Amino acid sequence: xxxxxxxxxxxxxxxxxxxxxxxxxxxxxxSVSWYQQTPGQGLQFLFEYFSETxxxxxxxxxxxxxxxxxxxxxxxxxxxxxxxDSALYLCASSLETSGRGETQYFGPGTRLLVL
Amino acid sequence: xxxxxQMEGPVTLSEEAFLTINCTYTATGYPSLFWYVQYPGxxxxxxxxxxxxxxxxxxxxxxxxxxxxxTSFHLEKGSVQVSDSAVYFCALAVNTGNQFYFGxxxxxxxxx
Numbered sequence: 001x002x003x004x005x006x007x008x009x010x011x012x013x014x015x016x017x018x019x020x021x022x023x024x025x026x027x028x029x030x031s032v033s034w035y036q037q038t039p040g041q042g043l044q045f046l047f048e049y050f051s052e053t054x055x056x057x058x059x060x061x062x063x064x065x066x067x068x069x070x071x072x073x074x075x076x077x078x079x080x081x082x083x084x085d086s087a088l089y090l091c092a093s094s095l096e097t098s099g100r101g102e103t104q105y106f107g108p109g110t111r112l113l114v115l
Numbered sequence: 116x117x118x119x120x121q122m123e124g125p126v127t128l129s130e131e132a133f134l135t136i137n138c139t140y141t142a143t144g145y146p147s148l149f150w151y152v153q154y155p156g157x158x159x160x161x162x163x164x165x166x167x168x169x170x171x172x173x174x175x176x177x178x179x180x181x182x183x184x185x186t187s188f189h190l191e192k193g194s195v196q197v198s199d200s201a202v203y204f205c206a207l208a209v210n211t212g213n214q215f216y217f218g219x220x221x222x223x224x225x226x227x
Contacts, residue, residue: 104215
């Protein structure tokens with residue numbers, strides 16, 4: 001079974017631009033979560049989608065948004081990029097049967113550099 | 116709010132040494148607890164987990180026991196190997212769904 005895939009793997013953008021990242025979960029997984037990983041802040045939860053609905057949201061500004069499609073694929077969008085948005089963005093999927101704290105399977109991440 | 120505090124790194128050990136990485140948590144609900152590992156050049160992967168008090172998670176010689184009274188989930192291994200060199204993350208999930216809170220990670224280097 002293929003793992004979680006993320007595209008693109010690397011991105012360079014300039015301040016003020018917007019970016020869209022894509023995540024394809026493991027086949028059959030219905031929950032997709034997004035995280036931002038930086039050396040200073042570590043791994044921070046952005047949001048989680050389940051059945052095309054945002055179920056949980058972290059403490060990030062509204063410039064960060066996402067969506068999930070009917071095939072469980074998810075996209076994350078960051079508008080008006082700032083230098084501090086430079087990070088590794090990780091996507092994780094889970095099967096979602098118990099409703100809480102399922103094992104998450106992580107993708108390799110998209111490394112975003114904002115200049 | 117919900118959070119995880121784990122031991123600062125980096126940690127350097129000789130092969131066959133005993134490993135402990137401390138992890139404590141604060142949670143408003145009743146969390147599930149996890150240890151994830153990130154090997155060099157690879158993505159995060161689950162190492163072990165525990166979903167209720169006194170549960171012991173174990174995998175690849177690593178163990179961690181969910182201690183509700185001390186709000187801790189310390190990772191231990193009796194004899195580390197060079198191949199255990201990686202970054203270890205403690206995490207909790209408490210809400211409905213999969214909102215995880217991660218610690219800052221502890222880098223472990225094992226030298227021969």
